[in-house]
Structures are given as C-alpha cells and as structure tokens.
Amino acid sequence: MKGLLHFILSHSIFIAFCTAALSLQTLQLLSLTVNNYLLAFIFFAAVSGYNAYWMISRFTFNPPPSFLYFLQKNRRSFIVVLLAVTGMFFCISNLRLVWYNIIIAIVLLGLYAIPVMPFKQLHFTRRAGFVKTILLAFTWAIVTTLIPLQVSILEMEHAALLIFINRFLFMLMLCVIFDKRDVQVDKIRGLQSLATIVKPRVLNYLMGFIFIGYALVSYSMKWYELTMAQVAALIVTGLITITVYAASFKKRGYLFYYFLVDGLMFLSALLTGLAGVVR
Incomplete structure (x- = not known):
C-alpha cells in the first residue's frame, strides 16, 4: 500500500486528480453540465505534463551517460506519459474542444519548462523570479477554468471571470508554499522564484495580501451564481x-507537500460540492 501511494504521488496521478476536481468545481459553481470525457482529458493532460516536466528536469540537473540509460532509469515515468497521452487522444475523439485555450495552456507550460531545459542559451530564463510563480498559477487558472468552460477569457461572464480570478489567487498561494520549500534547491540550481527573491517577512505579507484578495473575490461571488454556503466553503479553504503555509515553516516531509498541500485543491472542490447541497 505504501508503494502504491508513493507511485500515485510521485507520478503526479494525485495532483492530476485534484486538477480534474478543480475543473469539476468550476462547472458545479456555475451550475453547468459536466462532461466526463472533458474531465478525463484534463486529468490525462496533467499526468503527461507533470511527468514530462520532471523527466526534463532530471535530465538537465542529473545528466545521464546516455539517453537510452536515462529512458531505462525513468521507464515508469515514460510509460505513464505514453499511457496518459493515449488517454488524451481517446478523450479527444469523444470531444469537440475549443483548442485556443488548450494551445495557450501548452505555450505557457512550455515557457514554464524553459528554465529547466538542458540548453545553456536558455539559462538566462532561470532568473525569471516572480514571473515563474505567477506563470504557473496563471496556467493552473486557465486549465481549471477556461478549458472546462470551453470559452475564451474575453467571452467569460462576470461569475466565470470571478471564479477565474479566485482560482488564480488560490493557486498562487499554493505555488508560494512550494516555492518556499524549494528555496535552497533552487539557489543551488540557479533558479529564481518569488520565494528566492524576497525575504521571508515580505513573503508573509504577500501571502496575506493574496489571501485578502482571494477572500474578497470569494465574497463578491455571492452576488452572482454562488450561495453563501459555497462562498463560506471557498473562504474556509483559503483559511x-x-x-x-504557516505550518510549512517547520521542516516537512514528502507527504506534507504532495498529499496535504496538493490535496487542498481537492478539499476546495469537496467543500464547495457539499455546500452546493445546501440551498
């Protein structure tokens, strides 16, 4: 059981499940029809994207003697990517997708991956700083709002736009938690993030401002599609x-970040789902 849990967490299956859960939350908050193939597509896309990113990162910072050796050593991740891509194509065959959102998400993920690519000409991007953190949070917002809704950001109604902003701020808080964890490793690798360029006290203030913005946007949604119970669920998730975040200042292990922190996404979807029953 322990080995299975480690496999699920280390191969980004759990975080992909949480991605699908947030996408489902978007549809439920707006009382829209849920397309299971679309949620499955998002799940498989997250699995393939994360595993590909980690494989590129390992190849760059731990150069193997040969590419074949690297593939053999990372064969599980490679197989997971192949299976996930197969799952994506199966879902695509049963969907009529709005592709510009997906293309934008792919481009943003490509930009996010550039600093870990094994090309010296691109190493200047490792000094991107806060841009890296914001880029990832923005990509998450697109993947879990625009893609499920299948609309462009210019076509979003007020309620959907508020959910997009709310999701961006929520994911920004999670990204900061992971950035803070990776400060020492990022410094060794020459990578910059929001947590490496500001002092811990400043980071605390920033987290406070982000939370206040998140809570205000959450509360404002009561004038649109959401019930007060759903608004309360969002604010509780933020708290x-x-x-x-406060608990992360102590030394924490693998499960804290890849189960508890990532699991906050699922918790958010679960709480608003339960709150949706209260009308």
Missing part, C-alpha cells in the same frame, strides 16, 4: 491554506 486552511494560510494555516498550511
């Missing part, structure tokens, strides 16, 4: 996230 729990801030608590987890």
Whole structure:
C-alpha cells in the first residue's frame, strides 16, 4: 500500500486528480453540465505534463551517460506519459474542444519548462523570479477554468471571470508554499522564484495580501451564481491554506507537500460540492 501511494504521488496521478476536481468545481459553481470525457482529458493532460516536466528536469540537473540509460532509469515515468497521452487522444475523439485555450495552456507550460531545459542559451530564463510563480498559477487558472468552460477569457461572464480570478489567487498561494520549500534547491540550481527573491517577512505579507484578495473575490461571488454556503466553503479553504503555509515553516516531509498541500485543491472542490447541497 505504501508503494502504491508513493507511485500515485510521485507520478503526479494525485495532483492530476485534484486538477480534474478543480475543473469539476468550476462547472458545479456555475451550475453547468459536466462532461466526463472533458474531465478525463484534463486529468490525462496533467499526468503527461507533470511527468514530462520532471523527466526534463532530471535530465538537465542529473545528466545521464546516455539517453537510452536515462529512458531505462525513468521507464515508469515514460510509460505513464505514453499511457496518459493515449488517454488524451481517446478523450479527444469523444470531444469537440475549443483548442485556443488548450494551445495557450501548452505555450505557457512550455515557457514554464524553459528554465529547466538542458540548453545553456536558455539559462538566462532561470532568473525569471516572480514571473515563474505567477506563470504557473496563471496556467493552473486557465486549465481549471477556461478549458472546462470551453470559452475564451474575453467571452467569460462576470461569475466565470470571478471564479477565474479566485482560482488564480488560490493557486498562487499554493505555488508560494512550494516555492518556499524549494528555496535552497533552487539557489543551488540557479533558479529564481518569488520565494528566492524576497525575504521571508515580505513573503508573509504577500501571502496575506493574496489571501485578502482571494477572500474578497470569494465574497463578491455571492452576488452572482454562488450561495453563501459555497462562498463560506471557498473562504474556509483559503483559511486552511494560510494555516498550511504557516505550518510549512517547520521542516516537512514528502507527504506534507504532495498529499496535504496538493490535496487542498481537492478539499476546495469537496467543500464547495457539499455546500452546493445546501440551498
């Protein structure tokens, strides 16, 4: 059981499940029809994207003697990527997708991956700093709002736009938690993030401002599609996230980040789903 849990967490299956859960949350908050093939597509896309990113990162920072040796050593991740891509194509065959959102997400993920690519000409991007953190949070917002809704950001109604902003701020808080964890490793590798370029006290203030913005946007949604119970669920999730951020200042292990922190996404979807029953 322990080995299975490690496989699920280390091969980004759990975080992909959480991605699909947030996408489902978007549809439920707006009382829209859920397309299971679309959620499955998002799940498989997250699995393939994350595993490909980590494989590129390993190849860059731990150069193997040969590419074949690298593939053999990372064969599980490679197989997971192949299976996930197969799953994506199966879902695509049963969907009529709005491709510009997906293309934008792919481009943004490509930009995010550039600093870990094994090309010296691109190493200047490792000094991107806060741009890296914001880029990832923005990509998450697109993947879990625009793609499920299948609309462009210019076509979003007020309620959907508020959910997009709310999701961006929520994911920004999670990204900061991971950035803070990776400060020492990032410094060794020459990578910059929001947590490496500001002092811990400043980072605390930033997290406070992000949470306030998140809470205000959450509350404002009561004038649109959301019930007060759903608004409360979003704010409670934000409070729990801030608590987890405070807890991250102590040395934490693998499960804390890849189960608890990532699991906050699923928790958010679960709480708003339960709150949706209260009408």
